[in-house]
Amino acid sequence: MSTANLIILLSTISTGLILGSIFALVAVGVTIVYGSIWMPNAANGQLFVLAALFGWTMTVGWGIHPAVAALLVIGLSVPLSYALEFLLIRRFYDVPNRNVSYFVLSLGITQILAGIFSFTYGRWSDQFQLPPLVGGITFIGPLPIANNRLMVLALALAILAALFALLRFHRYGRAIRAVFQNRDAAALRGVNVRASYSLSFALGNAVIFAGGILFAFAYSFDLTVAWTMSITAFAIMIIGGPGSVLGALIIGMVFGFTQAAVSTVASPTIAAFSYLGAMLLILLFKPSGLFAR
């Protein structure tokens, strides 16, 4: 294999890893919320971009150190989620067939955020670039790769691991999973169902925010990322099995690599077609997904 081909291969793999871990983060955020409160959060892409834009304002606008800004952004998601939960989400906790209502509600939120973005940030710039978390370049074989992107990858994987551990071992995580599985039984065993609902909503959004800010550190972005991300996260959730964190992780990684590989040989449009096609097939023939609980 010639050096040029090796570089292309390695760069595809590294892009695939970074994109895959970020896709997995967002999809896990969506799937946690869907699994617990049955809310298909179509606004995930806009929240993703919201986090990235907050990060941009803090670092480029106010000159805060990127690492501090990242923590602030993720912290900011918590009051935001609880406010949203208090105003809108909790009204539907007991409504039958609430996923359609939630879906439309989140489409409304999407439209509001998209409108706000286009008359605020959209006026200032059409391409946003954040300062790197860390400087320098590392060589992996012949491929030069920015330390910044390696850092993003490491952080994304660390967050995913922490999340997995939280859901598996911590009592809050166990409570969330118990409500996933059977709300009534969990309530009978003394789990505070409503608290676990709002907690999982906040947790899901925090993970989406983390994905957004990490993506913004790794790549420059524009406002159209939002819609692509929404669709991609939904595709990952549906294929992986709604509510399945493991499925979101695995399929997210697969999608990252697909995106990287297809974008190298063909175009991003083809990649989008392939996700949507895969999602349609799963919806039609195995709506419970590949990794159904």
Add this chain to the structure above:
Amino acid sequence: MKQDTTPAKPSGGAIPLAIFAVAAFALPVVLSGNRYFAFIAGVTLIHVLWACGMNLLYGYGGLMPLMFAGLAGISAYTVVDLTAAGWSFWLALPVGALFASVAGTVLGLPSLRLKGFYFTLCSLVIQTVITLAFVYFAGLTNGDTGISQIPLPSAGGGQPLSALSYDLVLSAAAVLGVVVLVLIVRSALGRRLIAIREDDELAGMLGINVTGTKLIAFFIGSLFAGIGGALYAPYIGFISPRSFDVLISMNIWLMVAFGGRGTIWGPVIGALLLAPLSFLLQEYYTVKDVLYGLLIIAVIVLMPAGIAGGFGRTPRLPAPDLGVSPQRGSSK
């Protein structure tokens, strides 16, 4: 979706229909002095037609097809391409509408398996694919740039129709749309559709052909979308993938939900209120997005039955004590 959508009178009476027809035909004539207002009226009438089609599927059928605008787009592009190839508009219109209907029936097939959110998501995916296809097949659609300077159709003699007479065509289409909807809702087909909306398993057990009824509903609903799309293209004179994207589907859905799904006049009122609004706010399209988003949330949270259904959620009656959970599938 079960308790709050059963109107007392299932169909529009003759008197409101007559009032609507007179108003629809008088409006272009009255406004013919001012092209701008006449134009807004025309666009509104197209949206009335679309809202009727969406109402048939969403209000009466209980299916939320977010690919509705995409179907209109299929018809619009077909008609524009056919007229550019030398066809008469009046021949291309039924062909384009039929295209949209067949496409809508085929794309409605998932509704046979998927219910509620899953069908809605599926239709959203289909809408996205259609939009991507409009961009991708630039040979037919001119891609993102869109097709501009679409001429008004000719009157048969060769010279193009006057703006006023095309406005009257739009009035006729809107009135016809409402009449067809009234006829469907009063027919056995409409009653079967409502039965399926309420409980499709029960409807199937009662001997209703669920598959056939759903597909007929999709065929007719898509026909509305297609005719609207075909009329829209030469009227605006410009179409692009953005003219038929998911936001447009959501807007049409909002007209139905805001007006009152499952009633004849609710969606018509919704279209009459919201279509001009989006047009007047075109300069401030971002404000329009925010406003529409707020309206969507308001409809979902405050008035699920729409204007025609009145404000406030219908109080849920306490579950009958039967020893079985009445909220089937709601808790997991």
